[in-house]
């Protein structure tokens with residue numbers, strides 16, 4: 338079993354594979370030689386130039402271009418933010434509420450931060466309603482259908498649930514939101530890099546993601562996509578000098594708005610994280626998201642079969658095709674303790690709640706999975 342790209346070559350570019358099996362990619366992916374080089378170049382530039390704003394802004398723009406290409410958008414539809422939470426907060430600060438349209442309908446599969454941002458706006462008039470998950474499964478489309486009405490301003494749906502990788506059909510959710518005149522925000526942090534996303538084909542209005550999960554970057558950066566036609570009527574009140582039409586106007590009395598998605602930015606960008614993000618995104622592009630998806634699906638199929646054979650229980654959808662590649666194994670004991678013990682055995686997994694998540698990526702080999710399960714099975718106390 339092999340991917341359509343050169344797996345051995347990919348693995349050579351991830352030094353930590355010499356001593357660890359990184360399967361916590363839904364939380365943080367390992368450093369690649371390309372990302373290390375990008376960070377080294379930035380450190381050299383700090384050393385030599387002290388500051389090189391032109392060069393650094395080229396990196397920032399390059400990262401935006403890569404992100405735009407990944408989701409089939411244009412760079413001027415992309416804003417950079419320090420985190421997904423900040424990106425959603427910026428969007429939330431911009432959406433105009435109308436008396437008859439102020440409901441925000443959120444899937445129960447949202448990352449908590451996304452919920453917190455909208456809930457914090459309730460005193461300002463937003464009415465948050467939830468479409469709940471049932472036993473680790475994302476809400477069915479019919480549940481969304483019932484929840485979304487003509488008073489709905491926005492629907493928030495994570496592309497995949499962070500807890501167990503369960504996918505939501507965001508294109509179908511977008512269709513039903515639009516039928517009611519509502520907008521859709523997709524949190525694609527758990528899918529970008531392992532599943533193709535096309536904001537045009539999926540008819541998505543807003544999309545957010547950071548870079549240190551399947552996109553092979555580091556923390557400190559996120560992106561917000563805003564559909565071009567929506568930009569002129571959105572005025573984020575969470576703002577600063579980078580959101581102005583002319584960043585260098587230096588006029589504190591002038592509150593104008595950049596004509597493009599930069600109006601959602603606030604201040605000096607996270608340059609180091611942008612350098613890493615650009616390198617990670619370029620690597621994913623070169624490897625090919627469709628090929629990665631195919632490989633990750635095979636690996637998670639293998640994991641499912643092996644888990645069944647070992648009597649281990651998987652949380653959420655049992656069909657690997659209904660997940661983003663993550664396999665969340667239900668822990669009888671403390672999942673955080675199991676994560677620590679596994680690390681001692683050379684396997685990096687990601688605990689979340691009652692489960693320990695195994696998240697293969699493009700560089701994972703079938704042998705990695707067998708070794709990880711050999712280490713994990715006795716810890717889970719199965720036969």
Ligand SMILES: Cc1ncc(COP(=O)(O)O)c(C=O)c1O
Nearest residue numbers: 420421422448499524526527547
């Ligand atoms: C789906 C999803 N959204 C948002 C976040 C939080 O991102 P940030 O810390 O950049 O706000 C996470 C982090 O795990 C996540 O998995």
